[in-house]
Amino acid sequence: MKNFRFIYLVFLCLPNLSVAQKADFVVLRKIYLYGNHHTKDRIVLREMDVKEGDTLLLAKLDTLLNNNRNRIFNTRLFNEVKLTLLPDSAEYKSLLVELTERWYIFPIPVFELADRSFNEWWYNQSHKLNRLNFGVRFSNKNFRGRKEELRLIVQSGFTKKLGLGYTVPYLNKKQTLGLDLDFMYDQNKQISFKTKDNKQQFLKTNDLLRERLRLGVNFFYRRSFFATHTFGFRYNRARVADTIGRLNADYFRFGENTQNFFQFGYEFTFDKRDVRAYAHKGYFVNFVYEQRGFTPWDDVKMAVVEASFSKYLPLGHHFYFASLSKGKAFIPNKIPYFNIRAMGYDQDYVRGYDLYVIDAQMFALQRLTFRKKLFEMEFMVRSFLSMRQFNKVPFAAYLNAYYDIGYGYTPQVFSGNQYLSNEWLRGGGLGIDVVTYYDSVIRLEYSINKMLERRIYLAFTTDI
Structure with missing residues (x-):
């Protein structure tokens, strides 16, 4: 029709x-x-x-x-x-x-790294195969044709996990209100229990070392095209073996082996990027506030404040510039080891220091990247797949030069962070980005830091 x-x-x-x-x-x-x-x-x-x-x-x-x-x-x-x-x-x-x-339904096998990054697994963990997760992940990213998302994961390997999720982006007729429900349970027989020389230290046993439970609900409000407000509420429960408390009394606090708390949070985003997966023009603003623990029965009382601003500029002749300014703080001063994810996790690190973590009380990060598009093309794969969602494969490559600077502040420098805390970190290098379909980005980078350490790194997300 x-x-x-x-x-x-x-x-x-x-x-x-x-x-x-x-x-x-x-x-x-x-x-x-x-x-x-x-x-x-x-x-x-x-x-x-x-x-x-x-x-x-x-x-x-x-x-x-x-x-x-x-x-x-x-x-x-x-x-x-x-x-x-x-x-x-x-x-x-x-x-x-x-x-x-696109193709929306993905019942695909899970075969992924358990470590915080590919480079952590390859260099620090000697690319051991027993640090892999495997299982099945099912997702429907356009359920009922309404942009709703269903998620299910059943996973074994390094981390045993069961997860369920359901997102409804539009609840009302005006399409301004949305809802997300989330459940996650996981178990580990090997976990990072402390930081030494700015690197994670792991303990492995034949018994269960940690189990976590998370139940959450988020509400979205998106009145305009660019601004989104998210209000979240979550219950968290974690339990570790007594061995962890003996090895690191600050893992939770006072050598305890359980942690339970409710949390609420607010996030604001203003997104004016031309293409979110790999932007050439526009800007992105993000602000997050989380209050972890607010009832008399919560085992932790802390707040997390985070803000970032990204800017993208086309310079002409297929040259582009991108910058990221970000800051994050944990309040108050004394935070359990389990609850800190500062520099070294996700994209919060100075390039060249990919193999290090800094359990900072607060940090600031600035990233600068110049890009040159080398080529952009599409090729057909009809001879291999008859499904129209996979017939055309976009493929683009960019040469880039980058420079990062960051500072992680820790009021009391413990032995685990003595080398890189409370000082400016600088790093830079050259790289190649490959961008293809379904928002996939592959980054190959050659970086150097101020300690003159040089390495080749691999990543699977855009840098800014």
Whole structure:
């Protein structure tokens, strides 16, 4: 039915293609969506700031169409998005939105690293295969065609895990309120119990060393296109073997072996990037506040405050610049080892110090990256896969040069952090980024730090 409608509207507009534009504006008569076989129309229209009957200025038309294209693409529901204005008459136009949907259902095997990064596993842990997780992960990223997400993971290996999740981005008719439910339970027979020389120290036994339980609910409020407010509430429970408390009395506190607490949090994001997976233009603002423990029965009382700003600039001739400024603080001063994730985790590190962690009370981080697009192409794989969601594979490569600077502050420098705490860290280098479909990014980097340590590192997320 949609194929017939697409052919009909194209032929309907052909007689008017030669009509000259006399006015400096056009009126949008109709919006046609084509290719969203599974996704509901309202999910696509939610991301557009034009509607039928709007008057559009010709001088701003290209920018308007490109911005709407990027917002639809950033839903991560489509591999391709194309907007074309069809002339109905000299002053009235129709808008054709052509979409190629992604594949949404992924019952795939889990085969992933248990360590904080590939480089931690490869260098510090000697790429041992017993530090791998394996199992099955199921996700439906567009359940019922409403951008809802179902998640299930059953995992064994280094970390035994069972997880369930369900996200509903739009609860109300105005599509401004959303909900996320999350459950996670995991067990370990090997865990990091302290830091020594700014590196994680692990203990391995044949018995269970740690188990964790997490139950959470988040509410989203997204009134505009760019700003999102998230309010969360979570219950956390963790228990470790008595051995951990004896080896590190600060793992929880006072050598205890259990920790239970409720937490609430607030997160604000303002996202004006052109493409979220690998931005060339725009900026991103993020602010997070978490209160961990607020009832008389909670075993921990602490707060986490985090703020970051990322900026992306096209410099012309396929050159780009990106910067990240970030700060994070744990309050009060004395925080259990289990509850600190400071420098060295996720993307919170100075490049060149990929193999180190700093259990800082607070830290500041600045990243600067210059990129040069080497090439961008698409190739077909129809001979291997007959599914349209995988027929076209986008592929782009970027050469980049980067420089990072960071500072991790610790009021009392313990033996585990004595080398890198309370001093400025600097690192930089050269790298190549590969960007392909389904938001996949592969980074190969050659970095050097101020201790003149040089290594090649591999990562699977964008740097900024």
